[in-house]
Amino acid sequence: MNVLSGDVRLAVQVQGDPTAPTVVLVHGYPDTHAVWDDVVPLLVKDFRVVTYDVRGAGASDRPRGRDAYRLELLKQDLFAVVDAVSPDRPVHLVAHDWGSIQSWEAVTEPGARIASFTSISGPCLDHMGHWLRSRPSVAHLRQLLRSWYVLAFHLPVLAPLVWKLGLARRWGNVLRRAEGVTRSPARTLKADAVQGIALYRANVLPRFKAPRPRRTDIPVQVVQPLRDAYVDTTPLDLERWVTTLRRRTLACGHWAPLTHPAAVARMVAEFVHDTSPRRELVVVTGGGSGIGRATALAFARQGALVVVSDVDMVKAQETAAMVGGHAYRVDVSDGRAMRAWAEEVAAAHGVPDVLVNNAGVGHSGSFLSTSTEQWRRVLDVNLWGVVNGCRAFGELMVDRAEGGHVVNLSSAAAYLPSKVLSAYATSKAAVFMLSDCLRAELAPAGIGVSTICPGVVKTDITATTTFSGVGEEEQACKQARSSRLYALRGFGPDRVAAEIVHAVRTGKAVVPVTVEAKAARLLSRAAPSALRAIAKLDVL
Structure with a gap:
C-alpha cells in the first residue's frame, strides 16, 4: 500500500493478523525495508508487522534537496504511516540505524501514539549532542573515530562520488566482509545512497550545535551491538531523558537485523509483552x-x-x-x-x-x-x-x-x-x-x-x-x-x-x-x- 506524507509517497508493507498488536519496523541508511526480511517472519506469528521504505529509499519517493530530509519531516512520515495502519491503537516501534534516529524524534514528541520503542544502533541526535558537550573523555574520542564517515558525508564531492563509482553496486559484498552477513538485503540503489547523504547534512551539525532537551515517558529498549563499528550508545546518559529504560547488548556488528534476526525478534517480543526494567x-x-x-x-x-x-x-x-x-x-x-x-x-x-x-x-x-x-x-x-x-x-x-x-x-x-x-x-x-x-x-x-x-x-x-x-x-x-x-x-x-x-x-x-x-x-x-x-x- 502507499501512504502520503505531505506530497511524498511512502511504500508500506503490512503483514499479519489485523487484530494483533502492531509493530512498525523502520530501516536505516543505506538500506530499504528489506533489511527486516528475516525478522518479519519471526514476528508475524504474534504481531501485525509493518515495514516501509523511508523517503529517499526503495519504492518510496525521493524528494530533492537537503531540507527535504530534516528530522521533523521524517517524523511526519512515521506518524503518517502509523495513522494509516493503526488509527485507533498505539503501535510498538522498532528501528535500526537512521531509522532509530528519526524514531527518537517521534518518541520524544509529546502525545506520540507509540506504546514502546526498541532502538538498535541509532541514538537521538540531541542526546548525543548533549553528551558531546560534557567533559571530554576517552569515550568521546572513540565515538569520534567511529563516526569518521559523518565528516566524509559532509564533503561536497567525495561521498556522492564514492557511491556513484560503484559502492552501491558492491554494498552486499561490503556487508558480507565487514559484518558476516550471509544474506544481503535488496541491492542498494545508487540514487538511494546518494540522496540519503542528505540525512547527515540536514540534521547532524544543527543538532550537535544546539541540542534540545528531548525527554520521553514511552518505554524504551536500547539494544547496543557489542561489535558496532559506528555507534556506541553505552556512554550516553539516557536515564536522564527516558523514564522507563531497558538497556541490552547483542554480540554482533552494526547490522543486527541481518546477522541476528532471531535475537532481534526475541528482544522485540519480550519488550512488547513486558516493558518493566529487566533484572540481571x-x-x-x-x-x-x-x-x-x-x-x-x-x-x-x-x-x-x-x-x-x-x-x-x-x-x-x-x-x-x-x-x-x-x-x-x-x-x-x-x-x-x-x-x-x-x-x-x-x-x-x-x-x-x-x-x-x-x-x-x-x-x-x-x-x-x-x-x-x-x-x-x-x-x-x-x-x-x-x-x-x-x-x-x-x-x-x-x-x-x-x-x-x-x-x-x-x-x-x-x-x-x-x-x-x-x-x-x-x-x-x-x-x-x-x-x-x-x-x-x-x-x-x-x-x-x-x-x-x-x-x-x-x-x-x-x-x-x-x-x-x-x-x-x-x-x-x-x-x-x-x-x-x-x-x-x-x-x-x-x-x-x-x-x-x-x-x-x-x-x-x-x-x-x-x-x-x-x-x-x-x-x-x-x-x-x-x-x-x-x-x-x-x-x-
Missing part, C-alpha cells in the same frame, strides 16, 4: 555457604535475581530466602544433571547474565599419600564442576547472543605450589588455564571470563576438607585446626564476593584476593624459583 540474572553454584552465599547476597543487593545450587538443599534454601531467589539441589560433578539444571533454569527464569562457578572441595596431603578416590573427588568437583557449568550455561549464553560473564573460582594454589596440596592445587591450576582458554573462545560472543584466586579466607571449606593418610579422629583434629587458623586470618567471604562483583562490572580477567594471593601471583611471574623453594617447606 545471576547463577551461583555452591551457593549454600561461604563465598557462594556471600556472592549471592552481593549481587542481590544490586537488584539481581539470584539462582543458587548446592548439594545441601537446606543451605541452598537458606541462601535463596536471604536473597529472594531460587534454590536447587545439584551435584556439579554430574554433567547430565548440570545440563538438565541449566535447561530448567533457562525455562523458568531465563538465560543467566552471570554464571559463578563457585562449588569446590578442599583436600590436603602429599601426592603419594593421596588415593585415587581422593584425586577423583577433588577433580570431579573442583575441575569437572567448572567444566560442566561452563559447558551447560555457556552454550545457552552463546545462543542467546546477548553477551554475559562467567566467573570461575580458582585459588592462589593455582600458582603457589605446595608439597601438601598436589590434588587441590592441580584442580585449581586446571581451572585457571581453562578460564584463560575459555576467555579467548567466548570473547567474540561478548562473554567475559574472570578467574578469582582467593588466598586464606574464612569459609566452611576448612570444615569439610579431607586429609590423606589419616584416620577419622586425626582428620577431625586437622579440620578444626585449619578452621581456627583461617578464622584468625579474619578475611571473610564477603570481601571475596565484592571482588567478584567488581570483576564482572569491569571485565577484569584475573583477580587475586588477599595479600598473600597477590604476593604469590607477583612472585609466580617475577621469581617462580622462589615459590618452588617455598613449596618444599611445611608452611601449609
Whole structure:
C-alpha cells in the first residue's frame, strides 16, 4: 500500500493478523525495508508487522534537496504511516540505524501514539549532542573515530562520488566482509545512497550545535551491538531523558537485523509483552555457604535475581530466602544433571547474565599419600564442576547472543605450589588455564571470563576438607585446626564476593584476593624459583 506524507509517497508493507498488536519496523541508511526480511517472519506469528521504505529509499519517493530530509519531516512520515495502519491503537516501534534516529524524534514528541520503542544502533541526535558537550573523555574520542564517515558525508564531492563509482553496486559484498552477513538485503540503489547523504547534512551539525532537551515517558529498549563499528550508545546518559529504560547488548556488528534476526525478534517480543526494567540474572553454584552465599547476597543487593545450587538443599534454601531467589539441589560433578539444571533454569527464569562457578572441595596431603578416590573427588568437583557449568550455561549464553560473564573460582594454589596440596592445587591450576582458554573462545560472543584466586579466607571449606593418610579422629583434629587458623586470618567471604562483583562490572580477567594471593601471583611471574623453594617447606 502507499501512504502520503505531505506530497511524498511512502511504500508500506503490512503483514499479519489485523487484530494483533502492531509493530512498525523502520530501516536505516543505506538500506530499504528489506533489511527486516528475516525478522518479519519471526514476528508475524504474534504481531501485525509493518515495514516501509523511508523517503529517499526503495519504492518510496525521493524528494530533492537537503531540507527535504530534516528530522521533523521524517517524523511526519512515521506518524503518517502509523495513522494509516493503526488509527485507533498505539503501535510498538522498532528501528535500526537512521531509522532509530528519526524514531527518537517521534518518541520524544509529546502525545506520540507509540506504546514502546526498541532502538538498535541509532541514538537521538540531541542526546548525543548533549553528551558531546560534557567533559571530554576517552569515550568521546572513540565515538569520534567511529563516526569518521559523518565528516566524509559532509564533503561536497567525495561521498556522492564514492557511491556513484560503484559502492552501491558492491554494498552486499561490503556487508558480507565487514559484518558476516550471509544474506544481503535488496541491492542498494545508487540514487538511494546518494540522496540519503542528505540525512547527515540536514540534521547532524544543527543538532550537535544546539541540542534540545528531548525527554520521553514511552518505554524504551536500547539494544547496543557489542561489535558496532559506528555507534556506541553505552556512554550516553539516557536515564536522564527516558523514564522507563531497558538497556541490552547483542554480540554482533552494526547490522543486527541481518546477522541476528532471531535475537532481534526475541528482544522485540519480550519488550512488547513486558516493558518493566529487566533484572540481571545471576547463577551461583555452591551457593549454600561461604563465598557462594556471600556472592549471592552481593549481587542481590544490586537488584539481581539470584539462582543458587548446592548439594545441601537446606543451605541452598537458606541462601535463596536471604536473597529472594531460587534454590536447587545439584551435584556439579554430574554433567547430565548440570545440563538438565541449566535447561530448567533457562525455562523458568531465563538465560543467566552471570554464571559463578563457585562449588569446590578442599583436600590436603602429599601426592603419594593421596588415593585415587581422593584425586577423583577433588577433580570431579573442583575441575569437572567448572567444566560442566561452563559447558551447560555457556552454550545457552552463546545462543542467546546477548553477551554475559562467567566467573570461575580458582585459588592462589593455582600458582603457589605446595608439597601438601598436589590434588587441590592441580584442580585449581586446571581451572585457571581453562578460564584463560575459555576467555579467548567466548570473547567474540561478548562473554567475559574472570578467574578469582582467593588466598586464606574464612569459609566452611576448612570444615569439610579431607586429609590423606589419616584416620577419622586425626582428620577431625586437622579440620578444626585449619578452621581456627583461617578464622584468625579474619578475611571473610564477603570481601571475596565484592571482588567478584567488581570483576564482572569491569571485565577484569584475573583477580587475586588477599595479600598473600597477590604476593604469590607477583612472585609466580617475577621469581617462580622462589615459590618452588617455598613449596618444599611445611608452611601449609
